[in-house]
Amino acid sequence: MKITIGSRGSPLALWQANWVKDRLEAAGHELRIKIIKTSGDKLQNAALVASGTKGLFIKEIEEALLVGEIDLAVHSMKDLPTELPEGLGVAAVPEREDPHDVLVSSGCLGLRELPPGARIGSSSLRRQSQLLALRPDLKMVAMRGNVDTRLRKLDRGDCDALVLAGAGLKRLGFAPRIASWFREDEVCPAVGQGALSIEVSLENANVLQAIAPLDHPPTHQSVRAERAMLRALGGGCQLPIAAYAKYDSGVLHLTGVVASPDGTRVLRTKASGKAEYAEDLGKRAAAALIEQGAHELLGQAESRAG
Structure with a gap:
């Protein structure tokens, strides 16, 4: 057809x-x-x-x-x-590509090797907040554009490093530019990333x-859990909300994160459940984050955006 x-x-x-x-x-x-x-x-x-x-x-x-x-x-x-x-x-x-974020930097330096006050190119509150939690001295530089545009901006000195989705770099043949990969307990990916x-x-x-x-049912179920968490929190992809579900033999293991824009507070939760109940798992993760104060942090992010 x-x-x-x-x-x-x-x-x-x-x-x-x-x-x-x-x-x-x-x-x-x-x-x-x-x-x-x-x-x-x-x-x-x-x-x-x-x-x-x-x-x-x-x-x-x-x-x-x-x-x-x-x-x-x-x-x-x-x-x-x-x-x-x-x-x-x-x-x-x-089937999903690796969903984790990566660091691309001048000189291929890792996050801990970047100099004090290094400028990180990212317009994502999710990335900014988690990076500041790891390194409060970093300076965030708003960075838009396609992957190749951002790489050119890095190369001309607009920033010292970029944080991007590793999946996009791999798909476009830029994997050699990756200095390091972030674990989800460092910078948790965006809902559905990869x-x-x-x-x-x-x-x-x-x-x-x-x-x-x-x-690919395992990927579809993983994403359903992540999106259910995001929906229950009432957030969109521009807010500092992160989630990553791993599929293992019919069971999903979901990590959820909500952070304050300045990175001083990072709320985390982990939940597991059968893959066929993916949406219930996402709702449970959201409820746990709300109990920790997620709505307050998301309100801060929305006020900052306004």
């Missing part, structure tokens, strides 16, 4: 769309990719957290999906809001059938 994929035009987004395209073509389908410019692409010079809008990299693509201009959308799962428009759903989540989301109209039975083989 003929299938049109909707994608952003960034190198990473197109890598992801082509990954799906190649696999569907191998199954005998005819594919094309339609590039759609999103609100997030138009806000490259603005701080994401100040935009106040969820789904900045998704909205226009979902609109194209709803009116039938495209048959499916390929997103970075971490960009996908926890609440989807009526009639749309995540039909497949392929995973792809294939979103479709739930009424399109033919497309649902075509993409079903791309789903």
